[in-house]
Protein backbone atom coordinates (compact mmCIF):
# COMPACT_ATOMS: atom_id res chain seq x y z
CA UNK A 1 0.00 0.00 0.00
CA UNK A 2 1.43 3.35 -1.07
CA UNK A 3 0.18 5.52 1.78
CA UNK A 4 0.58 4.27 5.30
CA UNK A 5 -2.83 4.39 6.93
CA UNK A 6 -3.22 5.74 10.41
CA UNK A 7 -5.67 4.19 12.82
CA UNK A 8 -8.58 6.44 13.79
CA UNK A 9 -8.58 7.01 17.56
CA UNK A 10 -11.97 5.37 18.06
CA UNK A 11 -10.82 2.06 16.52
CA UNK A 12 -9.50 -0.86 18.56
CA UNK A 13 -5.97 -2.26 18.13
CA UNK A 14 -7.26 -4.61 15.41
CA UNK A 15 -8.91 -1.60 13.72
CA UNK A 16 -12.47 -2.76 14.41
CA UNK A 17 -15.22 -0.43 15.62
CA UNK A 18 -18.76 -1.07 16.81
CA UNK A 19 -21.21 -1.15 13.91
CA UNK A 20 -23.64 0.87 16.06
CA UNK A 21 -26.61 -0.53 14.15
CA UNK A 22 -29.15 1.50 16.17
CA UNK A 23 -27.71 4.74 14.79
CA UNK A 24 -28.69 4.12 11.13
CA UNK A 25 -31.47 6.46 10.03
CA UNK A 26 -34.65 5.33 8.34
CA UNK A 27 -33.46 6.80 5.05
CA UNK A 28 -30.15 4.88 5.29
CA UNK A 29 -32.08 1.63 5.69
CA UNK A 30 -34.18 2.57 2.66
CA UNK A 31 -31.03 3.07 0.55
CA UNK A 32 -30.07 -0.53 1.37
CA UNK A 33 -33.57 -1.70 0.36
CA UNK A 34 -33.44 0.12 -2.96
CA UNK A 35 -30.02 -1.32 -3.76
CA UNK A 36 -31.13 -4.79 -2.68
CA UNK A 37 -34.31 -4.74 -4.79
CA UNK A 38 -32.45 -3.46 -7.82
CA UNK A 39 -29.83 -6.23 -7.66
CA UNK A 40 -31.96 -9.18 -6.70
CA UNK A 41 -34.15 -9.36 -9.79
CA UNK A 42 -31.12 -9.14 -12.00
CA UNK A 43 -29.12 -11.74 -10.08
CA UNK A 44 -31.75 -14.51 -10.03
CA UNK A 45 -30.45 -15.99 -13.25
CA UNK A 46 -26.98 -14.50 -13.21
CA UNK A 47 -25.44 -15.16 -9.79
CA UNK A 48 -24.03 -18.59 -8.95
CA UNK A 49 -26.11 -20.97 -6.84
CA UNK A 50 -23.94 -20.61 -3.74
CA UNK A 51 -24.41 -16.83 -3.68
CA UNK A 52 -28.20 -17.06 -3.93
CA UNK A 53 -28.26 -19.81 -1.34
CA UNK A 54 -26.17 -17.66 1.02
CA UNK A 55 -28.57 -14.70 0.70
CA UNK A 56 -31.31 -17.07 1.74
CA UNK A 57 -29.61 -18.89 4.61
CA UNK A 58 -28.34 -15.60 6.09
CA UNK A 59 -31.79 -13.98 5.82
CA UNK A 60 -30.34 -11.10 3.84
CA UNK A 61 -33.64 -10.47 2.08
CA UNK A 62 -35.02 -8.89 5.25
CA UNK A 63 -35.53 -5.12 4.96
CA UNK A 64 -32.86 -2.72 6.18
CA UNK A 65 -29.10 -2.73 6.71
CA UNK A 66 -28.16 -6.01 8.41
CA UNK A 67 -27.08 -6.02 12.04
CA UNK A 68 -23.56 -7.51 12.07
CA UNK A 69 -24.13 -9.25 15.42
CA UNK A 70 -27.13 -11.12 14.15
CA UNK A 71 -25.54 -11.85 10.78
CA UNK A 72 -22.42 -13.14 12.52
CA UNK A 73 -24.48 -15.50 14.66
CA UNK A 74 -25.95 -17.14 11.58
CA UNK A 75 -22.65 -17.20 9.76
CA UNK A 76 -20.80 -18.63 12.74
CA UNK A 77 -23.19 -21.57 12.85
CA UNK A 78 -22.76 -22.25 9.13
CA UNK A 79 -19.02 -21.84 8.53
CA UNK A 80 -17.46 -20.23 11.61
CA UNK A 81 -17.08 -16.80 10.00
CA UNK A 82 -17.97 -13.43 11.57
CA UNK A 83 -18.48 -9.95 10.16
CA UNK A 84 -16.75 -7.08 11.96
CA UNK A 85 -17.00 -3.34 11.27
CA UNK A 86 -14.02 -1.16 10.37
CA UNK A 87 -13.91 2.62 9.79
CA UNK A 88 -12.51 2.37 6.22
CA UNK A 89 -9.46 0.88 4.51
CA UNK A 90 -7.20 -1.07 6.86
CA UNK A 91 -3.50 -1.98 6.47
CA UNK A 92 -2.80 -5.20 4.54
CA UNK A 93 -1.44 -6.97 7.59
CA UNK A 94 -4.60 -6.26 9.61
CA UNK A 95 -6.83 -7.32 6.71
CA UNK A 96 -5.00 -10.65 6.24
CA UNK A 97 -4.93 -11.28 9.98
CA UNK A 98 -8.73 -10.94 10.16
CA UNK A 99 -9.31 -13.24 7.18
CA UNK A 100 -6.90 -15.83 8.54
CA UNK A 101 -9.10 -15.91 11.66
CA UNK A 102 -12.37 -16.08 9.74
CA UNK A 103 -13.37 -12.50 10.37
CA UNK A 104 -14.58 -10.48 7.41
CA UNK A 105 -14.02 -6.73 7.78
CA UNK A 106 -16.86 -4.58 6.47
CA UNK A 107 -17.48 -0.86 6.16
CA UNK A 108 -20.44 0.36 8.21
CA UNK A 109 -21.41 3.48 6.24
CA UNK A 110 -23.89 3.39 3.38
CA UNK A 111 -23.76 5.45 0.19
CA UNK A 112 -26.04 8.48 -0.23
CA UNK A 113 -29.28 8.16 -2.24
CA UNK A 114 -27.69 10.22 -5.04
CA UNK A 115 -24.69 7.83 -5.28
CA UNK A 116 -26.48 4.57 -6.00
CA UNK A 117 -24.19 3.74 -8.92
CA UNK A 118 -20.86 5.28 -8.20
CA UNK A 119 -18.71 4.84 -5.13
CA UNK A 120 -15.03 5.35 -4.44
CA UNK A 121 -14.84 3.37 -1.24
CA UNK A 122 -16.64 0.11 -0.52
CA UNK A 123 -19.70 0.71 1.68
CA UNK A 124 -21.79 -1.71 3.72
CA UNK A 125 -23.83 -2.70 0.67
CA UNK A 126 -20.77 -3.78 -1.30
CA UNK A 127 -19.13 -5.44 1.68
CA UNK A 128 -22.16 -7.26 3.07
CA UNK A 129 -24.41 -7.91 0.08
CA UNK A 130 -21.42 -8.51 -2.22
CA UNK A 131 -19.08 -10.55 -0.03
CA UNK A 132 -20.93 -12.14 2.86
CA UNK A 133 -23.32 -14.58 1.08
CA UNK A 134 -20.41 -16.68 -0.21
CA UNK A 135 -18.91 -16.89 3.27
CA UNK A 136 -21.87 -19.19 4.03
CA UNK A 137 -20.47 -21.64 1.46
CA UNK A 138 -18.05 -24.05 3.18
CA UNK A 139 -15.59 -24.25 0.27
CA UNK A 140 -15.49 -20.53 -0.46
CA UNK A 141 -15.23 -19.91 3.30
CA UNK A 142 -12.06 -22.02 3.32
CA UNK A 143 -10.70 -20.17 0.30
CA UNK A 144 -11.05 -16.80 2.02
CA UNK A 145 -9.27 -17.98 5.13
CA UNK A 146 -6.49 -19.54 3.05
CA UNK A 147 -6.16 -16.23 1.21
CA UNK A 148 -5.60 -14.43 4.51
CA UNK A 149 -2.87 -16.87 5.48
CA UNK A 150 -1.44 -16.59 1.97
CA UNK A 151 -1.37 -12.79 2.30
CA UNK A 152 0.66 -12.93 5.49
CA UNK A 153 3.07 -15.33 3.74
CA UNK A 154 3.28 -13.27 0.53
CA UNK A 155 4.61 -10.28 2.47
CA UNK A 156 7.79 -12.26 3.13
CA UNK A 157 8.24 -12.77 -0.61
CA UNK A 158 7.47 -9.12 -1.43
CA UNK A 159 4.78 -10.46 -3.72
CA UNK A 160 1.65 -8.77 -2.44
CA UNK A 161 1.00 -7.03 -5.73
CA UNK A 162 0.81 -10.43 -7.45
CA UNK A 163 -1.38 -11.96 -4.76
CA UNK A 164 -3.71 -8.94 -4.77
CA UNK A 165 -4.46 -9.64 -8.44
CA UNK A 166 -5.67 -13.10 -7.46
CA UNK A 167 -8.11 -11.51 -4.99
CA UNK A 168 -9.23 -8.99 -7.57
CA UNK A 169 -9.92 -11.51 -10.34
CA UNK A 170 -11.59 -14.06 -8.04
CA UNK A 171 -13.15 -12.60 -4.88
CA UNK A 172 -14.02 -9.27 -6.49
CA UNK A 173 -14.54 -9.98 -10.20
CA UNK A 174 -14.71 -13.74 -10.64
CA UNK A 175 -16.98 -15.71 -12.98
CA UNK A 176 -17.76 -19.40 -12.51
CA UNK A 177 -19.02 -22.09 -14.84
CA UNK A 178 -22.15 -23.80 -13.55
CA UNK A 179 -23.84 -26.60 -15.50
CA UNK A 180 -22.29 -25.24 -18.67
CA UNK A 181 -23.38 -21.62 -18.14
CA UNK A 182 -21.31 -18.70 -16.93
CA UNK A 183 -22.45 -17.22 -13.62
CA UNK A 184 -21.30 -14.39 -11.37
CA UNK A 185 -19.61 -14.79 -8.00
CA UNK A 186 -17.28 -11.77 -7.60
CA UNK A 187 -18.49 -9.26 -4.99
CA UNK A 188 -17.56 -6.25 -7.13
CA UNK A 189 -19.81 -7.56 -9.89
CA UNK A 190 -22.81 -8.80 -7.91
CA UNK A 191 -23.03 -5.53 -5.96
CA UNK A 192 -22.94 -3.43 -9.16
CA UNK A 193 -26.08 -2.75 -11.19
CA UNK A 194 -24.24 -2.12 -14.46
CA UNK A 195 -21.42 -4.63 -14.17
CA UNK A 196 -23.74 -7.55 -13.31
CA UNK A 197 -25.03 -7.48 -16.87
CA UNK A 198 -21.81 -6.30 -18.50
CA UNK A 199 -19.59 -9.02 -17.05
CA UNK A 200 -21.83 -11.81 -18.27
CA UNK A 201 -23.44 -10.54 -21.46
CA UNK A 202 -21.58 -7.62 -23.00
CA UNK A 203 -19.39 -8.42 -26.04
CA UNK A 204 -16.71 -5.96 -24.86
CA UNK A 205 -14.70 -7.85 -22.18
CA UNK A 206 -12.61 -11.00 -22.56
CA UNK A 207 -13.74 -14.08 -20.67
CA UNK A 208 -10.81 -16.41 -20.12
CA UNK A 209 -10.36 -19.71 -18.26
CA UNK A 210 -8.69 -19.18 -14.87
CA UNK A 211 -5.00 -19.95 -14.72
CA UNK A 212 -3.11 -18.94 -11.57
CA UNK A 213 0.11 -17.47 -12.96
CA UNK A 214 -1.69 -15.77 -15.83
CA UNK A 215 -4.03 -14.05 -13.38
CA UNK A 216 -1.20 -12.99 -11.08
CA UNK A 217 0.54 -11.29 -14.01
CA UNK A 218 -2.53 -9.38 -15.15
CA UNK A 219 -2.97 -5.72 -14.18
CA UNK A 220 -6.48 -4.54 -13.46
CA UNK A 221 -8.61 -1.43 -13.81
CA UNK A 222 -9.95 0.43 -10.84
CA UNK A 223 -11.57 3.22 -12.87
CA UNK A 224 -14.02 1.27 -15.04
CA UNK A 225 -15.57 -2.17 -15.59
CA UNK A 226 -12.97 -4.92 -16.11
CA UNK A 227 -11.61 -5.60 -19.59
CA UNK A 228 -11.04 -9.28 -18.79
CA UNK A 229 -12.81 -11.70 -16.48
CA UNK A 230 -11.41 -15.09 -15.46
CA UNK A 231 -13.66 -18.12 -15.19
CA UNK A 232 -13.23 -20.88 -12.61
CA UNK A 233 -14.75 -24.36 -12.98
CA UNK A 234 -15.81 -24.66 -9.33
CA UNK A 235 -14.83 -23.40 -5.88
CA UNK A 236 -13.25 -26.80 -5.23
CA UNK A 237 -11.04 -26.34 -8.25
CA UNK A 238 -10.09 -22.81 -7.14
CA UNK A 239 -9.18 -24.12 -3.70
CA UNK A 240 -7.02 -26.87 -5.17
CA UNK A 241 -5.09 -24.46 -7.36
CA UNK A 242 -4.47 -21.98 -4.54
CA UNK A 243 -4.63 -23.34 -0.99
CA UNK A 244 -3.15 -26.64 -2.09
CA UNK A 245 -0.30 -25.11 -4.06
CA UNK A 246 2.97 -23.71 -2.74
CA UNK A 247 3.25 -20.15 -4.06
CA UNK A 248 6.97 -19.72 -3.20
CA UNK A 249 8.18 -21.08 -6.59
CA UNK A 250 5.35 -19.22 -8.30
CA UNK A 251 6.45 -15.89 -6.79
CA UNK A 252 10.05 -16.67 -7.77
CA UNK A 253 9.08 -17.35 -11.39
CA UNK A 254 6.86 -14.31 -11.64
CA UNK A 255 9.69 -12.00 -10.55
CA UNK A 256 11.27 -12.30 -14.02
CA UNK A 257 8.06 -12.17 -15.99
CA UNK A 258 6.39 -9.11 -17.44
CA UNK A 259 2.96 -7.92 -16.44
CA UNK A 260 0.05 -8.41 -18.82
CA UNK A 261 -2.24 -5.50 -19.75
CA UNK A 262 -5.88 -5.86 -18.67
CA UNK A 263 -7.20 -6.27 -22.24
CA UNK A 264 -4.59 -8.69 -23.63
CA UNK A 265 -5.45 -12.16 -24.93
CA UNK A 266 -2.52 -14.59 -25.02
CA UNK A 267 -2.06 -17.49 -27.45
CA UNK A 268 -1.96 -19.80 -24.42
CA UNK A 269 -5.28 -18.57 -22.99
CA UNK A 270 -8.32 -20.79 -22.81
CA UNK A 271 -10.57 -18.19 -24.42
CA UNK A 272 -14.28 -18.43 -23.67
CA UNK A 273 -15.11 -15.11 -25.27
CA UNK A 274 -12.69 -12.80 -27.07
CA UNK A 275 -13.81 -9.28 -26.17
CA UNK A 276 -14.33 -6.55 -28.73
CA UNK A 277 -13.12 -4.03 -26.10
CA UNK A 278 -15.67 -1.65 -27.64
CA UNK A 279 -16.34 -0.07 -24.24
CA UNK A 280 -12.66 0.69 -23.71
CA UNK A 281 -12.25 2.15 -27.23
CA UNK A 282 -15.27 4.37 -26.65
CA UNK A 283 -13.78 5.55 -23.36
CA UNK A 284 -17.03 5.01 -21.49
CA UNK A 285 -16.95 5.50 -17.73
CA UNK A 286 -19.24 4.86 -14.84
Ligand code: PHE
Pocket residue numbers: 143146147149150151153154166242243244245246247248
Ligand atom coordinates in the same frame (compact mmCIF):
# COMPACT_ATOMS: atom_id res chain seq x y z
N1 PHE B 1 -1.01 -21.68 -0.94
C1 PHE B 1 -0.62 -20.30 -1.01
C2 PHE B 1 0.88 -20.13 -0.62
O1 PHE B 1 1.62 -21.06 -0.62
C3 PHE B 1 -1.49 -19.44 -0.09
C4 PHE B 1 -2.80 -19.08 -0.69
C5 PHE B 1 -3.93 -19.84 -0.47
C6 PHE B 1 -2.92 -17.95 -1.45
C7 PHE B 1 -5.14 -19.47 -1.01
C8 PHE B 1 -4.13 -17.57 -1.98
C9 PHE B 1 -5.25 -18.32 -1.75
O2 PHE B 1 1.31 -19.04 -0.37
Ligand code: FE
Pocket residue numbers: 122126127130131172187188
Ligand atom coordinates in the same frame (compact mmCIF):
# COMPACT_ATOMS: atom_id res chain seq x y z
FE1 FE C 1 -14.79 -5.91 -1.97
